[in-house]
Amino acid sequence: MGDHGPAKGFSRWLFTTNHKDIGTMYLWFSFAMFILGGSFAMIIRAELFQPGLQIVQPEFFNQMTTMHGLVMVFGAIMPAFVGLANWMIPLMIGAPDMALPRLNNFSFWILPPAFALLVSTLFMDGGGPNFGWTFYAPLSTTYAPPSVTYFIFGVHIMGASSIMGSINIIATIMNLRAPGMTYMKMPLFVWTWFITAFLLVAVMPVLAGAVTMMLMDIHFGTSFFSAAGGGDPVLFQHVFWFFGHPEVYIIILPGFGVVSQVIPTFSRKPLFGYASMVYATAAIAFLSFIVWAHHMYTVGMPVAGELYFMYATMLIAVPTAAKVFNWITTMWKGSLTFETPMLFSIAFVFLFTMGGFTGLMLAIAPADFQYHDTYFVVAHFHYTMVAGAIFSMSAAIYYWIPKWTGKMYNETMGKTHFWISFVGFNLTFFPQHFVGLAGMPRRIPDYALQFADFNMMSSIGAFIYGASQLLFLFNVVRTITHGKPVSEPRVWEGAHGLEWTLPTPPPYHTFTTPPDLKESEMHG
Amino acid sequence: MRANWLQRRSGGVLPRALMMAVGLLSSLTLWADEPKRWETNMTPSVTEIGQTMYDLHMAVFWLCVVIGVLVFGVMFYAVIAFRRSAHPEAAQFHDNTSLEIAWTVVPFIILLFMVGPSTKALIEVYNTEDADMDILITGYQWKWKYEYLSDDGKNVSFFSSLRTPQSEINNEEPKGSNYLLEVDEPLVIPTGKKVRFLVTANDVLHAWWVPELAVKRDAIPGFINEAWTKTDQEGVYRGQCAELCGRDHGFMPIVVNVVSPEKFDAWMGKKRAEAAEIAALMDKTFTMDQLYDRGRKVYQRSCVACHGANGEGGVGTPIAGSAIATGDVAVHLDVVVKGVAGSAMQAFGGQLNEVDLAAVLTYQRNAFGNNMGDKVQPIDVYKFKKGQ
Numbered sequence: 041m042g043d044h045g046p047a048k049g050f051s052r053w054l055f056t057t058n059h060k061d062i063g064t065m066y067l068w069f070s071f072a073m074f075i076l077g078g079s080f081a082m083i084i085r086a087e088l089f090q091p092g093l094q095i096v097q098p099e100f101f102n103q104m105t106t107m108h109g110l111v112m113v114f115g116a117i118m119p120a121f122v123g124l125a126n127w128m129i130p131l132m133i134g135a136p137d138m139a140l141p142r143l144n145n146f147s148f149w150i151l152p153p154a155f156a157l158l159v160s161t162l163f164m165d166g167g168g169p170n171f172g173w174t175f176y177a178p179l180s181t182t183y184a185p186p187s188v189t190y191f192i193f194g195v196h197i198m199g200a201s202s203i204m205g206s207i208n209i210i211a212t213i214m215n216l217r218a219p220g221m222t223y224m225k226m227p228l229f230v231w232t233w234f235i236t237a238f239l240l241v242a243v244m245p246v247l248a249g250a251v252t253m254m255l256m257d258i259h260f261g262t263s264f265f266s267a268a269g270g271g272d273p274v275l276f277q278h279v280f281w282f283f284g285h286p287e288v289y290i291i292i293l294p295g296f297g298v299v300s301q302v303i304p305t306f307s308r309k310p311l312f313g314y315a316s317m318v319y320a321t322a323a324i325a326f327l328s329f330i331v332w333a334h335h336m337y338t339v340g341m342p343v344a345g346e347l348y349f350m351y352a353t354m355l356i357a358v359p360t361a362a363k364v365f366n367w368i369t370t371m372w373k374g375s376l377t378f379e380t381p382m383l384f385s386i387a388f389v390f391l392f393t394m395g396g397f398t399g400l401m402l403a404i405a406p407a408d409f410q411y412h413d414t415y416f417v418v419a420h421f422h423y424t425m426v427a428g429a430i431f432s433m434s435a436a437i438y439y440w441i442p443k444w445t446g447k448m449y450n451e452t453m454g455k456t457h458f459w460i461s462f463v464g465f466n467l468t469f470f471p472q473h474f475v476g477l478a479g480m481p482r483r484i485p486d487y488a489l490q491f492a493d494f495n496m497m498s499s500i501g502a503f504i505y506g507a508s509q510l511l512f513l514f515n516v517v518r519t520i521t522h523g524k525p526v527s528e529p530r531v532w533e534g535a536h537g538l539e540w541t542l543p544t545p546p547p548y549h550t551f552t553t554p555p556d557l558k559e560s561e562m563h564g
Numbered sequence: 565m566r567a568n569w570l571q572r573r574s575g576g577v578l579p580r581a582l583m584m585a586v587g588l589l590s591s592l593t594l595w596a597d598e599p600k601r602w603e604t605n606m607t608p609s610v611t612e613i614g615q616t617m618y619d620l621h622m623a624v625f626w627l628c629v630v631i632g633v634l635v636f637g638v639m640f641y642a643v644i645a646f647r648r649s650a651h652p653e654a655a656q657f658h659d660n661t662s663l664e665i666a667w668t669v670v671p672f673i674i675l676l677f678m679v680g681p682s683t684k685a686l687i688e689v690y691n692t693e694d695a696d697m698d699i700l701i702t703g704y705q706w707k708w709k710y711e712y713l714s715d716d717g718k719n720v721s722f723f724s725s726l727r728t729p730q731s732e733i734n735n736e737e738p739k740g741s742n743y744l745l746e747v748d749e750p751l752v753i754p755t756g757k758k759v760r761f762l763v764t765a766n767d768v769l770h771a772w773w774v775p776e777l778a779v780k781r782d783a784i785p786g787f788i789n790e791a792w793t794k795t796d797q798e799g800v801y802r803g804q805c806a807e808l809c810g811r812d813h814g815f816m817p818i819v820v821n822v823v824s825p826e827k828f829d830a831w832m833g834k835k836r837a838e839a840a841e842i843a844a845l846m847d848k849t850f851t852m853d854q855l856y857d858r859g860r861k862v863y864q865r866s867c868v869a870c871h872g873a874n875g876e877g878g879v880g881t882p883i884a885g886s887a888i889a890t891g892d893v894a895v896h897l898d899v900v901v902k903g904v905a906g907s908a909m910q911a912f913g914g915q916l917n918e919v920d921l922a923a924v925l926t927y928q929r930n931a932f933g934n935n936m937g938d939k940v941q942p943i944d945v946y947k948f949k950k951g952q
Contacts, residue, residue, distance in 0.1 A: 091743060092735040099811045099879075172808045178785065179768040179810060183705075267786020273769060274784060307646075310658040316668075338771060338806075339782045340789035343690040347683060354675045361671045362664065364635065369663075371642040375654035378647075386643065390636065397628035404678065406685035407621040409780045410606055413771060413806040478603035479775040481806045484814030486733060488745050490600050 046548055054149070057141030058548065059126045060444075062148050066123025067437075069151060071513070073115030074430075076159070078506050080108035085468075085502040088495050093486055101485035102170035103162060109173025110191075113291065114198050115155050117429045121294040122147075122205045124436055125233045127444065129209060131539035131546065132227045134218030134555045139211035147204035154197035161187035172483060174284065177265030177276040181257045188258065192251045199244040206237035206244075213237075218538070220557040224318070227537050228311060231318050232297030235325045239286045239293075242329075246283040250276065274339055281332035289328045291425060292392075293321060295432030296363060299385045301537070302435050303367055306382035307374030308534040313366040320359035320366075327356050337408045346405055353403040357396065364393050379532075380454030384435035387462055388427060395423030398473070413483075416476025422469045434461070437516065442531045446545035447523025453515045460508035467501025536561055607775040610797040610822075614778025616685045624678065631674075692790040695760030699751070703763075703770030703783035703805065705910065706812035710751050712832070713762075720835045723915055724749050726815045730869065733815075745802040748865060750819035754828035758794040768810060774803035774820055782807055798822050811879075811908070812869075845919045846942050852926070855939055859927025862920045867928075870908060875932035879908055884932035893940060896925055897948045913949060918942040 046052045046061065056062060083104050087095045096104070126144065130137055138144045161168035166185035169175065180188060213234045217226070226234075253276075256262040263269025265276045304311045311317065333341060334353040341349075367389050376382070398420040402408050411417060434457075442448050471494035476482075480491045487495065530540045538561055542550055609615050645651065700711040700721075707725035714720070727746045731737045740746070753759050763772050765783035772791075773780040776799075781791040803818040823831065850858075864873075870880030875889075883889050888896050900921065903911035912921065922940045929936040 091739060093733055094735065098814065102808070102811065102813075170810075176769055176808070179808065183768050183810060267784075271786075273786065308648075308654040309656060312658050313660075313664050314658065316664045338780050340784070340787065343687060346686060346690075350682060350686065351679065354678065357675060358668060358671050362668050365667045366664075368635065368639045368642060371639070371646060373651070373655035373657075374642075374646050375648045375651050376643060376646050386639075389639065393632070393635065397632060400628060401621065401624045404620055404624055404682050406617050406682055406689055407624065409689065410617055410621065410775060410778060412780055413773075474602075474604040477606040479607055479803070481773070481804050481814075483808045484804075486744060486814050489739060489741065489743050490603060493601055 055145070057137070057145050059130050059138045059141070059144065060546070060548070062138075062144050063123045063126030063128075064444075065148055066119050066126060069148075070116050070118075070120035070123060073111050073119070073155065075509070075513075077108050077111035077116050078509060080104045080111065081502060082506050084108060085499040087485055088487070089499040090496060091487055091489055091492050096485070098485045099167060099170060102172075102483070103168045105483050106169045106172055106175075107159070107162065110158065110169070111155070112425075113173065113287070114195075115151075115158075117291050117425070117433070118202060119151060120433050121233075121236075121291075121429075122202075124294065124298070124433070124440075125205075125209055128440065128539065129212055129230055129233060130216070131542065131550060132230050132537055133213065133216060133221055134538050134551050134557070135212060135216035136549065136551050138208050139215050140208045143204050143208050147201045147208065150197050150201050154194045154201065157190050157197070158194035161185075161190050164190070174280060175254075176280070177254065177257070177273050181254050181265055184258070189255065192255050195251045196248055199248045202240050203244045206240040209233055209237040210241070218551070218554045218557055221562070224315065225557075225562045227297075228300035228314065228317055229294070229297035232293045232300070232321055235321050236290050236293045239290050239325055239328065243283040243286045243290075246279060247287075250279045250283065253279070274336075277336050277339060278333065281335045282329075284335065285332040286325075286328040288421070288424070289324055292428045293325070295388065295429050296321065298432045298436040298439070299367065299388050302381045302385040302439050303370050303389075305439070305532050305535040306377050306379060306385075307371050308376075309370060309374040310536075311366070312369040312372075313362075316362055317366055320362045323359040324356065327352065327359070331356065334403060334405075334408075337405050338412050350403060350405040354400070356403075357400050360396055364389060364396070379438070380449070380451060380458055381435040381439035383455065383458045384431050384438065387458070388431045388435065391423055391427030391431065391465070395420055395427065398423065411476065413481055414476035415472040415480045415482055418482050419469045419472035419476060422472070426465060426469070431461075434458075434512065437512075439532075440539075441516065441519055442523075442526050443539060443542075443544055443546070445520055445523065446525055446527065447519050448526050448531075449515055449519040449523060453511065453518075457508055457511045457515060460511065461505060464501050464503075464505030464508055468498050468505055469501070471495075471497045471501075609778040610776050610795045610799065610801070611778055611793050613685070613688050613793075614776070616688065617778050620681060620685055623681070627674070627678075692760050692792045694758065695792060696757040697753075698760045698762060699753070700762045700764070701772050701783065703765035703767075703772065703809065703816075704915070705767050705810050705908075706805070706816040707915075708751075708770075708772070708816065708818060709766075709915075718836070718839075720832065720839060722749050722835075724751065724819070725865070726812075726817060728815075730873075742802065744815065745804070745817045745819070747817055747819045750800070750821045752821045752823060752828060752831050753793075754825040755796050755798055755822055756794070756825065758792055761791045761793070763789040763791060769807045770805050770809045770816070771807035772803070772818060773806040774801050774818055776801040777803075777820065780806055795822055798824060842917050842919055846946065849941055849943075850922070850939070852930070852939055855923045855926035855941075856930060858920065859923035859925070860931070862916065862924040863927050863931075866912065866916065867924065875928070875934075883928050884934065886934075889928045890934050890936055893925070893929075893938065893944070894948070896929070897921075897940070897945065900925060901945070901949060918945040918949070921945045 053065060083096060087101055164187040166187060168187055169191045171180040171184060213230060253264040257264050257266060263271035265271050265273050267273060300311055300317060331349060331353045333349045337346060402411055402420060438449060438454055475491045475494045480487055527544055529542060529544055531544060538555060541561060606618055606621050608618055698713040700713055702709040707723050709721060709723050711719050711721035724747045727748045728744050732739045732743060763781040763783045764787060765785045770783040771780060772783055777793045779791045779793050781789045799822055801820045805813055805816045870878055871883050872878045875883035888899055901913035903909050919942045922942045922945050925940040929938060
C-alpha cells in the first residue's frame with residue numbers, strides 16, 4: 041500500500057490504528073472532559089460565591105465536587121497526556137507508529153463509554169457519586185447512592201484503558217527506538233512517560249482492587265470495609281492511597297517532561313543536568329510508592345508509622361528541588377524568548393514550586409493536624425495539578441500544534457490566554473491558602489462568615505480562569521482552520537529532536553525507515 | 565427527587581438575582597456583629613501543644629519563604645538578564661556534577677533540621693496518657709454525641725447539633741455572627757485538666773476538629789481514636805467536621821466551652837440532676853398539652869430539617885397527613901425509634917430519651933392537621949424499646 045493517506049469519514053476515526061489520529065482523538069476527548077469538569081467547578085464556585093445556599097442544594101454540591109475531581113483526574117489530565125504520548129513518542133524516538141496499534145485503538149475507544157457511564161449517574165435516581173473523588177468507605181459503600189455500581193464499572197473501564205495505554209507506551213519505547221538512540225539519549229519527555237507508564241501498570245490494578253472490594257461489599261455481602269462485619273474502613277484508605285499517591289505523580293511527571301522540552305528550546309541552550317533529571321524522575325517515582333499514608337495523618341496510625349511516613353514524605357523535596365534547579369539553570373546564560381509555550385513553562389516552574397512548598401508544609405505531620413482536610417490542601421493540590429498538569433499541557437499544545445497542523449497559532453491570543461489564565465488561577469487558588477489556614481474545611485457547600493471575602497475572590501478568579509479556557513479553545517480551532525501556514529521542519533529555531541527533522545505538518549506515516557541520528561538532535 | 569438540587573424555594577430568576585445582589589452588598593458591609601475577616605494565617609492555639617504546632621507551621625513557612633525568594637530571585641534574574649535582546653548568544657554548558665551534587669545534599673541537610681522538632685511534637689500529640697477525664701465523642705450523620713465517662717457508670721451524655729436556623733442558610737433572614745458555627749448544646753470542659761477524647765463514629769467517617777484546641781481526629785466506625793487537650797484559657801472555641809460525611813457535612817459544627825473547674829463541676833451537677841429528672845419523668849403520665857408543647861420543641865430540633873416546619877416534607881417524607889403519623893402507634897414508634905434502613909431517616913431510639921420520643925410522636929400525631937387525638941406516654945416508648 042505504501043504511503044497511503046487516511047480513510048474517509050467516521051470509519052477513519054473508529055478503525056484507525058494511526059498514532060497521530062489516536063493522539064488527536066485523545067486530545068479532543070480530554071479537552072471535552074476538561075470543559076465538562078470545569079463546568080462542574082463553575083457550579084461549585086458559584087455556590088461558594090457567598091455564604092448561604094443560593095444555587096444548589098448540599099446533596100448536588102457533593103456530586104459536583106466528586107464529579108469535578110473524577111472527570112478532571114481520569115477524564116481530562118490523564119487522557120490528555122496519553123494523547124500527547126501517542127503523538128510525540130513515535131516522532132521523538134524515530135518509530136513508525138506505536139508498537140501495539142490495535143490495542144491503541146481499543147484503549148481509546150473504551151474511554152467514551154466509560155465516561156458516558158460515569159456522567160449518566162447524574163441523571164439517575166438518588167444522584168451520582170457524592171462521596172468525594174477519594175470515595176472513602178463506608179460513605180461510598182453502605183451509604184452510597186445506587187448509581188455507585190455504574191461508577192465502579194466506569195472506573196474499571198478507565199483503568200483498563202490506562203493499563204493498555206501504558207503497556208503500549210512501554211513496548212514502544214523499549215522496542216521501537218531508532219538505531220543509536222540509547223536510553224540515555226531519549227528526550228526527557230519520553231523518559232518521564234516511560235517511568236509514568238510503569239507507575240500506571242503498577243497502581244491501576246490496585247485501584248481496580250479497591251473498587252472491586254467496594255462492589256463485593258455493596259452487592260455480595262462481604263465486609264471488607266464495614267466494621268460491623270469485621271472489616272476495616274481504614275483499609276480502604278490505605279488501598280486507595282497506595283494507588284492515589286503514585287497517581288498524582290502519574291499526573292505530573294509527563295508535565296515535567298514537556299517543560300524539559302520547552303525550556304531548552306526557548307533558552308536556545310541544552311537542558312541542564314539531563315542525567316540527573318532522569319535519576320530525579322526515577323527517584324520521585326520510587327518514593328511515590330512509600331509515602332501514601334501522609335494523606336492519612338489524622339486517621340490514628342501508630343506514632344511509629346506516622347513518623348516513618350513523615351520522614352519519607354520530606355525526602356520527596358530533594359529530587360523535586362533538583363529538577364527545579366535544573367530548569368532554572370537551563371535558562372541561566374541562555375538567550376530567552378517568551379513565546380506562549382515558554383510563558384506557560386516558566387509559570388509552571390514558579391507555581392509548581394509554590395505547590396511544592398505547601399507540600400513540604402503538609403509533610404510536617406504535627407502541623408498537618410491543622411491543615412488536613414482544609415482549603416489549604418485544596419490550594420496545595422491545585423497548585424500542583426492545575427499549574428502543574430494543565431499549564432504544562434497548554435505549553436505542550438502551543439509548542440507542538442504548529443508541527444501537528446502545519447499552521448501557526450495566533451501568538452497574541454496565546455499570550456492573552458496565558459496572562460488571563462495566570463491571573464485567574466492565582467486569584468482562585470491563592471486565597472484558598474488563607475481560608476484553609478483560618479479553618480475552612482474542604483467539601484462544604486456553605487461556610488462561616490469570616491471566610492466570605494476570600495471565597496468571593498476565589499469564585500471571581502475561577503470564572504476568569506474558566507473563561508480563559510474558551511479563548512484557548514477558540515485559538516486552537518482558529519489555528520486549524522485559519523492559521524498561518526508554516527512549512528519549515530524546525531518550527532522553533534531553538535528546538536532539537538527528531539520530531540523537528542520531519543516535514544511540517546508530518547505525513548500520515550512517518551519514519552517508515554529508521555532515521556539517521558545526528559548528535560545535534562540528541563540529548564545527553 | 566431528581567430536580568431537588570434546584571432551589572426548592574424557587575422565586576423566579578429576577579428575585580433571586582436581586583437577592584444575590586443584596587446578599588453581595590450585605591456580605592461586604594452589613595454584618596451586624598463582625599467576625600474576624602481577611603484572616604490569612606493559622607489560628608493560634610490556646611493549648612501548649614497547639615502552640616508548638618503553630619510554631620512549626622511558621623518555621624516551615626519562613627523556611628519556604630527564604631528558599632522561594634532565593635530560587636525565584638535567580639529565576640526572574642535569568643528571565644530578565646538573559647532575554648534574547650540583552651543576551652543574544654546562548655552559552656552551551658549542560659552539566660556540572662559538583663553543582664548538581666551540592667543542590668541535592670543541601671536541601672537534604674536543611675530537611676534534617678526539621679526532623680527533630682517535628683518528631684518531638686508528634687510524639688507529644690500522641691501522648692494521651694495520664695488524662696484527668698475521658699470524653700467519648702461519637703460522630704453521627706450529622707451531629708455529635710458527647711459522653712462523659714465516669715467511674716460510677718453513670719455517664720452524662722447528650723447530642724450536639726447545628727443551631728443555625730434553616731432560614732439563615734436559605735438567606736431568608738440575616739446571618740448571625742456565628743453562622744454555621746453554633747450548636748444547641750456545646751461540649752463543656754474544665755481548664756487546667758488533661759482531657760482525653762475517645763473519638764469514634766456511628767455511621768460514616770467524620771473528623772472532630774477544633775482549630776484553637778489543635779485537635780483533629782478522624783471518627784471511624786468500629787475504631788476508637790484517642791486525642792487530648794489541656795488549656796488554661798477559658799473561652800468558647802468553635803470547629804467543624806473535617807471529613808466528608810454526606811449531605812450535611814458542612815452543617816455539623818463543634819462548640820467547646822472551656823470553663824473554670826468550679827463552673828465545670830456546677831454544670832456537671834446540673835447535667836446529672838437533669839438526668840435524674842428525666843428518669844423521674846419516665847414514670848409520669850403527661851397531659852396532651854404537656855406532650856404537645858414538649859414535642860414541638862423536639863420536632864424543631866430533630867425533625868424540621870428533613871420534614872419541614874409544617875410537616876410538609878423535603879428530604880424526608882411529609883408528616884402532615886402521612887399514613888404513619890395517622891396510623892398504628894406501634895408502626896410510628898418503629899419508624900422513629902429504629903429509623904428506615906437505606907434512607908436518610910435515622911434511628912432516633914438512641915438519640916432521644918423516652919420522654920422526648922413520646923412527646924414528639926404525640927406532636928406529630930396531632931399537629932399539621934393530623935388531629936389523631938391520641939397520646940404516647942414515656943412508658944409506652946419504654947415498653948416498645950424493651951420489646952425489641
